[in-house]
Amino acid sequence: MVNTGILTINGQGGYTYQLNGGVNTDAITSKETFTYTLISSDGGSSTANLTIDLHPQIAGSVNDDSVHSTAYDDTFSMGVGADTLVYNLLADDNTGGNGSDIWSDFSVAQGDHIDVSALLVGWNGSSDTLGNYITLSYVGGNTVVSIDRDGTGGNTHQPATLITLQGVHINSLDELIDTNNSN
Numbered sequence: 001m002v003n004t005g006i007l008t009i010n011g012q013g014g015y016t017y018q019l020n021g022g023v024n025t026d027a028i029t030s031k032e033t034f035t036y037t038l039i040s041s042d043g044g045s046s047t048a049n050l051t052i053d054l055h056p057q058i059a060g061s062v063n064d065d066s067v068h069s070t071a072y073d074d075t076f077s078m079g080v081g082a083d084t085l086v087y088n089l090l091a092d093d094n095t096g097g098n099g100s101d102i103w104s105d106f107s108v109a110q111g112d113h114i115d116v117s118a119l120l121v122g123w124n125g126s127s128d129t130l131g132n133y134i135t136l137s138y139v140g141g142n143t144v145v146s147i148d149r150d151g152t153g154g155n156t157h158q159p160a161t162l163i164t165l166q167g168v169h170i171n172s173l174d175e176l177i178d179t180n181n182s183n
Contacts, residue, residue, distance in 0.1 A: 007034055007052070017052050031072065069163075073099035082111030087162070089118050094160035096149060106165040108176070114145065114163065121150040121157070127177045135159065136173055143170045 005019045017032075037047045058067055060078030067076065068086045076085060090097025096119040106112050117123070120133050132151035137144045143165040149157040170176050 004032065005052075007032075007050075009036075015050070069098045069101055071097050071099060074101045076101065076103045077105055078103070078112065079105065080110060082113065084113040084115060085163070086115045087119050094149060094157050095119075095147065095162055098162065100161045101163040102166060103163055104166045106168050108168070108170065114176075116147060116162070119147060119149050121154065123151070130177060131173050134173055136170055136176070138169055139164075141169075142166050143168045 005017050007015060007017050009015045031051050031053050033049050033051045035047065035049050037045050039045045053072060058074055058076045058078075060067065060076070060081065060083050064081040064083060065078055066084040066086060067078070068088055071090055078085075085101075085103065087096060087098050098119075103112075116134065117125075123129065123133060129151075132153065133148055135146045135148075137146070144161055145163045145165065146159045147162045148154070148159040
């Protein structure tokens with residue numbers, strides 16, 4: 001792994017992380033993980049990991065943007081336009097290797113779109129059966145989109161949170177499908 005920055009820990013346990021000069025922030029797609037051990041005055045110790053997500057927030061433009069999720073917990077702020085977030089199959093796990101993402105300005109009215117078709121095992125492409133793979137819940141003022149990659153009849157994959165749509169209340173999967181926002 002490439003060392004992209006310097007971790008400095010102060011005496012009170014706080015820390016700062018500074019990117020090395022010349023690092024192209026658009027190309028960062030990794031996390032840096034540091035293992036540390038705390039030792040008390042009586043000799044007891046505790047070891048843990050600190051993970052710093054270096055992946056930047058993904059921002060769109062005033063156009064109709066199309067972006068792809070990554071293996072990290074991405075945050076999308078796409079701006080105006082009918083934007084599309086595409087989920088590709090990155091690994092054979094419950095989210096297809098994608099992180100648990102956040103879309104901070106998803107808008108049904110603007111025609112924003114989530115494409116999960118590459119993740120669905122055995123899906124026939126019909127919106128009538130999409131409910132076997134996708135569930136929505138409304139939690140804390142946000143719509144949480146969960147996926148079961150092989151559907152309710154499969155037993156290889158389990159439901160997992162794929163993306164949280166901040167500040168959005170979508171009443172049902174039908175509402176999302178009827179506005180042509182998910183496939």
